[in-house]
Amino acid sequence: MDEVRIAERTRQLLAERGLRLKKSLGQHFLTDRRILDKMMEAAGLGPEAGVLEIGPGIGALTERLAVEAGQVVAVELDERLIPVLSSLFSDQPHVRIVQGDVMSLDLSRLLQDHLGDCSRISVVANLPYYVTTPILMRLLEEKLPLDRIVIMIQKEVAERLTASPGSKAYGSITVATRYYAETEWVTKVPAHVFVPRPQVDSAVIRLKIRQRPPVEVRDEALLFRVIRAAFGQRRKTLLNALSTGAVDGEGKETISRVLSETGIDPKRRGETLSLEEFALLSNRLHEVTRN
Numbered sequence: 296m297d298e299v300r301i302a303e304r305t306r307q308l309l310a311e312r313g314l315r316l317k318k319s320l321g322q323h324f325l326t327d328r329r330i331l332d333k334m335m336e337a338a339g340l341g342p343e344a345g346v347l348e349i350g351p352g353i354g355a356l357t358e359r360l361a362v363e364a365g366q367v368v369a370v371e372l373d374e375r376l377i378p379v380l381s382s383l384f385s386d387q388p389h390v391r392i393v394q395g396d397v398m399s400l401d402l403s404r405l406l407q408d409h410l411g412d413c414s415r416i417s418v419v420a421n422l423p424y425y426v427t428t429p430i431l432m433r434l435l436e437e438k439l440p441l442d443r444i445v446i447m448i449q450k451e452v453a454e455r456l457t458a459s460p461g462s463k464a465y466g467s468i469t470v471a472t473r474y475y476a477e478t479e480w481v482t483k484v485p486a487h488v489f490v491p492r493p494q495v496d497s498a499v500i501r502l503k504i505r506q507r508p509p510v511e512v513r514d515e516a517l518l519f520r521v522i523r524a525a526f527g528q529r530r531k532t533l534l535n536a537l538s539t540g541a542v543d544g545e546g547k548e549t550i551s552r553v554l555s556e557t558g559i560d561p562k563r564r565g566e567t568l569s570l571e572e573f574a575l576l577s578n579r580l581h582e583v584t585r586n
């Protein structure tokens with residue numbers, strides 16, 4: 296089906312059910328088959344693969360996942376969409392629809408209950424934009440048994456997640472994400488392929504979850520505090536940004552010593568540091584402040 300026909304079908308389905316879309320829930324439905332093709336290619340599914348979809352809407356992506364994956368569990372917050380989804384997949388027992396908020400559900404349990412028999416599990420989703428970052432950080436920080444995450448998100452956020460050190464888009468979320476996953480750009484998605492059309496462009500990115508972090512870190516929580524502090528005051532030098540007490544109350548003297556011992560120029564700005572340098576810094580800080 297081409298884009299215009301899918302868009303028509305989407306509008307018709309919504310009209311038949313008397314559904315008015317909720318902007319507050321980020322309800323923009325995808326109508327472009329070629330974008331779905333690219334998402335499927337990036338996800339590399341198969342009969343042994345299980346998929347968690349977040350926000351199935353009226354099932355544009357779910358229909359493709361049902362064909363390409365062995366098991367699918369799709370979590371939708373909007374109760375009004377559940378009957379639409381249930382009737383669409385009533386004869387496909389390998390697709391389970393769960394009503395709930397992905398931010399409060401027990402995801403580890405959900406994956407175990409529905410996808411426990413799959414040899415690998417991916418998240419594939421066109422995420423609601425108002426809650427993209429919290430969802431992504433939850434998926435990563437909980438260390439769920441995931442292999443890949445293929446998500447459509449706001450283009451600016453995709454640029455942040457795939458940015459290089461020193462670039463304008465590089466931020467604390469770039470570094471934090473890199474600790475858990477290898478992040479790649481898949482494709483840009485123009486606003487006109489959605490019904491209704493959002494105000495911003497989107498993009499699809501892929502995260503390959505790492506078996507183990509690429510750097511050795513003594514204290515993960517401290518690493519993330521250092522990253523947040525360094526980016527919290529982007530205009531300041533590293534020495535000044537980290538000496539405001541934001542990292543465990545440490546003052547200028549300790550921070551200066553740690554920077555000199557790790558060979559990191561105190562005049563650099565936080566946004567130029569790589570994950571490896573943040574790890575070096577937080578490990579040294581851990582040693583110095585522990586003794």
Ligand SMILES: C[S@@+](CC[C@H](N)C(=O)[O-])C[C@H]1O[C@@H](n2cnc3c(N)ncnc32)[C@H](O)[C@@H]1O
Pocket residue numbers: 320321322323324325349350351352353354355356357370371372373395396397398420421422423424426
């Ligand atoms: C951008 S739409 C994607 C719809 C569909 N997957 C598509 O591609 O056409 C996001 C969907 O996420 C749902 N949603 C919003 N917040 C949610 C949450 N906290 N938990 C689960 N689903 C949510 C919305 O109701 C909406 O259906």
